[in-house]
Amino acid sequence: MPDAHIDALVVVPTYNERDNLPILAQGILAHPGFRLLVVDDASPDGTGAVADALARQHAGRVHVLHRSGPRGLGRSYVDGLRRALDTGAELIFQMDADLSHNPEYLPAMAAAAAEYDVVIGSRYLTGVSVVNWPLHRIFLSAFANRYVRTVTGISVSDCTSGFRCWRRTALARLPLGSMVSNGYAFVVEMLFEASRRGCRIGEVPIIFIERRQGQSKVSARVLLESLIVPWRLKFRRR
Numbered sequence: 001m002p003d004a005h006i007d008a009l010v011v012v013p014t015y016n017e018r019d020n021l022p023i024l025a026q027g028i029l030a031h032p033g034f035r036l037l038v039v040d041d042a043s044p045d046g047t048g049a050v051a052d053a054l055a056r057q058h059a060g061r062v063h064v065l066h067r068s069g070p071r072g073l074g075r076s077y078v079d080g081l082r083r084a085l086d087t088g089a090e091l092i093f094q095m096d097a098d099l100s101h102n103p104e105y106l107p108a109m110a111a112a113a114a115e116y117d118v119v120i121g122s123r124y125l126t127g128v129s130v131v132n133w134p135l136h137r138i139f140l141s142a143f144a145n146r147y148v149r150t151v152t153g154i155s156v157s158d159c160t161s162g163f164r165c166w167r168r169t170a171l172a173r174l175p176l177g178s179m180v181s182n183g184y185a186f187v188v189e190m191l192f193e194a195s196r197r198g199c200r201i202g203e204v205p206i207i208f209i210e211r212r213q214g215q216s217k218v219s220a221r222v223l224l225e226s227l228i229v230p231w232r233l234k235f236r237r238r
């Protein structure tokens, strides 16, 4: 049964996701008690204007944060999560805009947050649940997870998943002002900080679908950062 008392805000960073965003928004807003915060990095394809139109159409349920200056997934999350905490939402979600993360999982993740401080939408809880990934991509992701777990000691089956639900109290304890990752490694850094603060980390199985439209933004630079950040975390002072 859907919980009528859910107060959740889903933070979605976007860069060139014009065609995906309206579909995602519809899926999120289908759940009572869920709001959406789009964090757009001045996308050249006009995603920001699409987000503004959604905000007008769904006043009070869709919000937009327009960023300027250096772009980045980590930077966008810092700004978006801070704004989310300011709104007073009880549950704060992170998810990708490219339809890889199905909004149908939102209620199950919210329900699990009754027992955990952070709930991860996990691809590796029951084998490997990814659709449309070539074999080399599966190996790369499996390697990345093992690498991060080994170096940092985080004991979660999917520590690189960007689909998460935070209790606001847990999120508020993270040092958002002193994170070192600008790109993709940011999700790992968040989990590391949560883990060493004693947050209870839960996982809910999801099936991950590879993006069908729009372009990946994974660059060599962001990949390199993902290799280095786990070591920085390991040797970071308490």
Ligand SMILES: Nc1nc2c(ncn2[C@@H]2O[C@H](COP(=O)(O)OP(=O)(O)OP(=O)(O)O)[C@@H](O)[C@H]2O)c(=O)[nH]1
Pocket: 012, 013, 014, 015, 016, 017, 039, 040, 041, 071, 072, 073, 076, 095, 096, 097, 098, 100, 210, 211, 215, 216, 217, 218
């Ligand atoms: N605001 C903002 N969002 C970004 C940036 N880079 C990526 N994103 C968003 O972050 C999410 C994940 O990016 P993707 O390009 O899908 O990365 P990925 O899922 O690892 O790669 P794919 O397999 O190609 O989908 C998407 O919603 C992107 O639009 C950025 O620099 N700024």
Ligand SMILES: [Mg+2]
Pocket: 096, 098, 100, 211
């Ligand atoms: Mg993606």
